[in-house]
Amino acid sequence: MTLRLVSAPPSFSLFSCRATASTALPPPTPTPTPAPTLISSIPQSPPLTCALHCPHFQSCSGCTHEFNLHRPVILDDATNFFRKHGVSDFTFDTCKLWGWRCRAKLAVRGSSTEPLIGLYEEGTHNVVDIPQCQAHHPNINAAVELLRRGIIEIGVEPYIEDEGTGDLRYVQMAVTTYNTSLPAAQRYKNGKVQVTLVWNSRNENSPGSDKLNALANFLWKNGGQRSRLHLIHSVWANFQTSTNNIIFGNKWRHLLGERDFWEHVGGIDVSLAPSSFGQANTRAFDALLRRLQKYVPYESDVADLYAGAGVIGLSLAATRKCRSIKCIEINKESKASFEKTIERLPATVDSSITWHHADASKEPFLWLLGSDVVVIDPPRKGLDASLIDALKNISSVERKAFSSSGRL
Numbered sequence: 476m477t478l479r480l481v482s483a484p485p486s487f488s489l490f491s492c493r494a495t496a497s498t499a500l501p502p503p504t505p506t507p508t509p510a511p512t513l514i515s516s517i518p519q520s521p522p523l524t525c526a527l528h529c530p531h532f533q534s535c536s537g538c539t540h541e542f543n544l545h546r547p548v549i550l551d552d553a554t555n556f557f558r559k560h561g562v563s564d565f566t567f568d569t570c571k572l573w574g575w576r577c578r579a580k581l582a583v584r585g586s587s588t589e590p591l592i593g594l595y596e597e598g599t600h601n602v603v604d605i606p607q608c609q610a611h612h613p614n615i616n617a618a619v620e621l622l623r624r625g626i627i628e629i630g631v632e633p634y635i636e637d638e639g640t641g642d643l644r645y646v647q648m649a650v651t652t653y654n655t656s657l658p659a660a661q662r663y664k665n666g667k668v669q670v671t672l673v674w675n676s677r678n679e680n681s682p683g684s685d686k687l688n689a690l691a692n693f694l695w696k697n698g699g700q701r702s703r704l705h706l707i708h709s710v711w712a713n714f715q716t717s718t719n720n721i722i723f724g725n726k727w728r729h730l731l732g733e734r735d736f737w738e739h740v741g742g743i744d745v746s747l748a749p750s751s752f753g754q755a756n757t758r759a760f761d762a763l764l765r766r767l768q769k770y771v772p773y774e775s776d777v778a779d780l781y782a783g784a785g786v787i788g789l790s791l792a793a794t795r796k797c798r799s800i801k802c803i804e805i806n807k808e809s810k811a812s813f814e815k816t817i818e819r820l821p822a823t824v825d826s827s828i829t830w831h832h833a834d835a836s837k838e839p840f841l842w843l844l845g846s847d848v849v850v851i852d853p854p855r856k857g858l859d860a861s862l863i864d865a866l867k868n869i870s871s872v873e874r875k876a877f878s879s880s881g882r883l
């Protein structure tokens with residue numbers, strides 16, 4: 476997750492905090508050396524090698540680093556980059572190195588007797604089964620195994636890309652680690668999984684929906700609240716028939732379990748529907764938010780671009796007494812989660828908070844003008860060129876705006 480925090484004019488500067496982790500669960504033996512939780516930009520002699528020990532590393536495209544997870548090679552480049560741009564307090568926080576991934580989208584291929592549930596092999600559309608993934612929260616791996624049993628028992632046909640046939644295309648697994656009925660130390664490992672089955676049909680009335688319901692019931696019976704395992708939080712369906720590579724379609728249905736999914740990060744309770752973006756590394760995101768808050772002056776006007784369900788903006792509203800928070804997001808599905816999160820903000824928060832369904836790259840000045848702080852957390856493809864231009868020119872535009880309104 477990369478996040479840029481821009482403190483807007485007159486002192487235009489840019490800070491970047493990067494909370495990254497490499498990968499999952501330590502194998503039973505050998506036990507990896509515990510990693511330091513915080514590694515500063517000051518060169519340090521590395522402790523013993525921290526290795527991934529994942530049996531899928533060579534075939535799966537999910538992880539890029541196998542050794543030195545505590546100090547990946549890119550760290551020096553990143554440190555130099557920020558130093559060059561005047562950021563001297565760049566730090567690197569690995570948080571968990573194994574079992575950190577609380578959100579995974581996995582392709583389902585193969586056959587109903589031998590399903591493959593995993594990621595693509597690098598550069599191909601061949602799915603690699605990753606039952607022992609070291610990045611996944613252990614309960615994601617457990618839920619994947621339960622799903623595999625269900626597919627085999629019910630005879631669910633995995634999707635065949637070339638033909639556009641089959642039932643189950645993808646599964647999204649998201650873990651909530653927020654269960655206040657458990658002592659804090661036990662919450663993470665007892666996380667519960669929200670499962671979304673991406674089904675190859677138009678809706679719940681299409682042929683084949685009996686198998687969808689049977690699979691959902693199987694997961695709930697064997698992994699739900701009343702089961703011995705109790706690792707499933709809820710089951711959802713998403714309907715997707717398109718032949719492109721887009722994972723989700725537009726229709727979402729809640730099938731079983733709790734509808735609302737809550738997590739606690741950055742000092743606030745956040746609601747995350749499966750249709751909204753959620754950060755994969757819950758612990759690192761929480762650490763990043765707490766660090767980020769310190770950069771934001773009290774009573775700022777904040778624009779949160781690429782806001783998703785507004786988690787960053789709302790955590791700032793709650794902790795920095797912001798005057799206003801404007802969240803700008805292109806996915807309208809995120810709005811419901813944003814509104815639920817607002818309902819749980821402390822009553823003392825009196826910021827003006829708005830969520831705008833808009834493309835941040837169109838008319839970016841609309842969002843930047845009047846903001847003291849701009850938070851930018853774009854998707855992997857990065858910032859749109861129009862927004863980069865706007866950020867470069869905001870000082871002069873703001874000066875002109877003030878002067879034409881007679882304020883200068």
Ligand SMILES: C[S@@+](CC[C@H](N)C(=O)[O-])C[C@H]1O[C@@H](n2cnc3c(N)ncnc32)[C@H](O)[C@@H]1O
Binds near residue numbers: 780805835
């Ligand atoms: C990396 S996510 C960050 C979400 C949010 N900041 C969070 O931490 O949960 C990027 C978000 O940008 C949204 N997005 C992508 N392109 C966009 C655009 N052109 N304008 C506004 N939002 C966009 C995506 O839907 C996604 O929610």
